[in-house]
Amino acid sequence: MASSSFQALPGFRDFPPRECAVRNYLFENWREVARTYGFVEYDTPVLEDTALYLKKSGGELSSQLFRFEDQGGRDVCLRPEVTASLARIAARSQREFPKPLKWFEIGQCFRYEKPQKGRGREFYQFNVDILGEAGPRADAELIALAIDTMRAFGFDEGDFVVRVSDRQAWLDFANERGIDEERIPEFLQIIDKLEREKPEVTAEKLGTFGLATGEIETFIRQPENASLAFEAIREDLEARGLGAFVELDLSIVRGLAYYTGVVFEVFDSSRSMRAVAGGGRYDTLVSTISDGSVDLPATGFAMGDYVIRNFIEEHTDARMRMEVWLQRQSAACDVVLVLADESKRSEALEILSELRGAGISCDMPFTTGKVGKQFQRAEQSGARFALVVGSELPEMKLKVLASRTEEPCHALGLAEWLAERLQQPDGPLLA
């Protein structure tokens, strides 16, 4: 490969300004909803001791790790997710915080997967967790937050659904049927793969437990009373006016071994893509990570940036909402100074500096050129106003670029006047 074609590694993304703005749109919505729910932000290292993930998973490591030996001979890896690190921090420093902890993180994670549409080797995750509260109200709070996050992006009833399940219901089922404790993970794996696996394979596997596929399907279809936690969650969400977004679906168990109770996934209603978000209760993880020294019930979920972005782009309302936001961001500046007289550059720099000091976003060309050309560039940049600095200083003109109208202004008190002008609509200034 010629070095002139250097590009990002497969599955890694560059974020030139528009892509970065899209990413920041996701981040801003995530932060804003978390803030209204009283969650506080934290972050964890991108690189961690591999043993942390080994401990979390009970000895089985994913084959998708970016794992290597650092210069000090440590076995380290880029984080594939953030919950292990959260459990590590919680185990070490939970005493410093009143319970429950309501924490969120927006972080980049790394998995060596086959890159494809909607999946890369790096991705951002919005992680929201409640630690120190064992009851279903905490699960309901998280599900409500997941729903309100979707609504903040412009999705509503009919666009998506939260499918809630409860591993406890399956544990009770397994118990009643006399399934060995140590074979329960294997049993849950079968349920997890039910929709994707060939029926004869499922039947054979269930057979080793003395079960028929029909029994499983019946249990999924008639789950009344099977999950007390779900009933409590639904009641809670109904009080919030969010009952219509959730349904019980015991076919969901989620792959990861560490979940202990309620689990849920957010899907687009047509189920045309992977889950937009997913999570559940993991009451034993902090204890596992801390070798039993700290016991802290926990529940959480994650939403990745790839799937939500695809969903937004396929949904008219959500896409328009994002575009409006991007449009507002796309202008580098509110005001561009047009230098009509190069001999006034020093005065123009003084004005530029004063306006920026007052928090007004503004710019001025390095090379002056023709005034018409300067106006054209100012328009193309998306700026609202052009401030024409010429030989009449301290008198100037403010040109509204959308309406092409002009307003006189004066260097004296300019920053204050302009800050106020920016608050008003584009049209001609009312007297």
Add this chain to the structure above:
Amino acid sequence: MASSSFQALPGFRDFPPRECAVRNYLFENWREVARTYGFVEYDTPVLEDTALYLKKSGGELSSQLFRFEDQGGRDVCLRPEVTASLARIAARSQREFPKPLKWFEIGQCFRYEKPQKGRGREFYQFNVDILGEAGPRADAELIALAIDTMRAFGFDEGDFVVRVSDRQAWLDFANERGIDEERIPEFLQIIDKLEREKPEVTAEKLGTFGLATGEIETFIRQPENASLAFEAIREDLEARGLGAFVELDLSIVRGLAYYTGVVFEVFDSSRSMRAVAGGGRYDTLVSTISDGSVDLPATGFAMGDYVIRNFIEEHTDARMRMEVWLQRQSAACDVVLVLADESKRSEALEILSELRGAGISCDMPFTTGKVGKQFQRAEQSGARFALVVGSELPEMKLKVLASRTEEPCHALGLAEWLAERLQQPDGPLLA
């Protein structure tokens, strides 16, 4: 090591809420100043092809890389800095953007150094670059931005100084003294180490060029007319009212080979710590990275999070300014609902949901407990208001936690009323 003592890798930081808020304070100031200057945000991958850095440095790789082979056999490394990636993106896609590009990035970088106070193995960098403008006005714009960034943190004249130098002045000097072109990097290295190296070592090294230390010191002390670029920059900054922050100091050349002209560093006035920021012109890098297919003059600087944070903590005004910001952030919520009657939980959830939907940050305990205890926890959380939901619904009381005064309120139109109330000071509401 017992697994119960899992901790972050040496030189890596956890960011529990307060640390994360400090980090976000730096990020917010960086973003805000960049915005007022009309710079747009971009980002680049954390992991890159090692060959990119090899190309940038002309074949010499830092010994401090987190470098490894990925699962696909690629020689990759965690980014030690972001300019190589920026040059890669610029070389590939500069045609899509009007020049000059005014771009900034806030990104985490990784270097395997000995961890010590003020230096870790990961750190965040604020990178600001102008591409496509060769003249000193672009350098002046960047230096002005660096100065205004420092001022945004609460530093002023007398607290810090920008020492500006010009490699071109040294290239001219080397030319006049007949130094071989290929020995120029070696010569610049001697200047770079002048203040740290033993005088006899410097003298010996300079001797190989037929030079005496005195000649070098004289050139540094009498730089008049030696840097035309500096004169233009000073004039520009003086017009902006920022002339007092800069001085010419030819002893600065900066270590990296890729700088081509003006270079500068920001120091605290007492010079008690490493440079707070540094950068300069690198007019040939995009051409190098693209094997000559794209030629784009460029200039930029970076400010790291470690040094600026230490500087802030050692400076009364800057520290107070940060603490005020952190104080405002430390409250998880503006409003905490106090549930005086557990039988009203459903109604309280409805209110909670309505307020959050209106963008008001609020919370409610999962477990009710005594009212006095609830007030106490609301106060400890830093919330401004407690909203008491009890048996008199839809009548409620709003308690101002600072003044312990109460105001009656009503469920009808509550969100609107509360949003307005939050805009007003804490004291008793005026009629």
